[in-house]
Amino acid sequence: MEKYFYFGEATVETTGESALFPLSSFLGMTPAGVGATKLHFQARNGSLNDDTVEIEHGNKTSKEFVTEIVGLLQRNTRSPFLIVSDGPSDKHALQHAKVTTLSVVTAA
Numbered sequence: 886m887e888k889y890f891y892f893g894e895a896t897v898e899t900t901g902e903s904a905l906f907p908l909s910s911f912l913g914m915t916p917a918g919v920g921a922t923k924l925h926f927q928a929r930n931g932s933l934n935d936d937t938v939e940i941e942h943g944n945k946t947s948k949e950f951v952t953e954i955v956g957l958l959q960r961n962t963r964s965p966f967l968i969v970s971d972g973p974s975d976k977h978a979l980q981h982a983k984v985t986t987l988s989v990v991t992a993a
Contacts, residue, residue, distance in 0.1 A: 890924075891968045892938050895988040904938060904989040908967070910961070914954065916947035924954075929991060941986035 893903035910927040912935060917923040920943040925935040942950050957967055971988055
């Protein structure tokens with residue numbers, strides 16, 4: 886069964902900042918500044934530019950955030966959806982890193 890990352894910011898109904906990516910398109914993570922990490926995915930439109938999700942997690946370092954994401958990937962869950970952040974419902978799979986801001990950029 887294919888698994889998916891889901892990301893949605895707190896005001897997704899007005900900003901449209903949300904995305905669903907298949908886990909098979911996940912390329913990796915890079916620090917994006919103090920308390921922020923950028924997740925890279927193969928572009929959904931087939932371009933050479935990655936689709937990215939930048940997450941600000943002010944209460945943890947990028948290394949701590951990456952460690953928690955890896956733990957999330959290692960869990961054996963029955964649900965095909967790994968809800969990294971869903972602002973409107975306040976559901977998230979991360980136990981220790983609080984997502985404060987989310988930005989989704991997809992290749993045009």
